[in-house]
Amino acid sequence: MGYPSDRLFEEVAHIAHTFHWSYDEIMRLDHLERRRWLREIAGIHDRQAQQLGG
Numbered sequence: 001m002g003y004p005s006d007r008l009f010e011e012v013a014h015i016a017h018t019f020h021w022s023y024d025e026i027m028r029l030d031h032l033e034r035r036r037w038l039r040e041i042a043g044i045h046d047r048q049a050q051q052l053g054g
Contacts (some may be wrong), residue, residue: 011038
């Protein structure tokens with residue numbers, strides 16, 4: 001069984017929305033690198049939430 005396609009679409013959409021990267025740019029990333037960028041995005045969101053008080 002491969003990587004779930006729904007999860008892949010979710011990851012691509014999230015990275016594309018946040019960084020405005022193209023589908024091709026994101027798909028050139030390997031799985032581990034893509035997951036790393038998602039952790040970075042989560043960190044950005046966490047810091048923004050803390051700055052806004054919650």
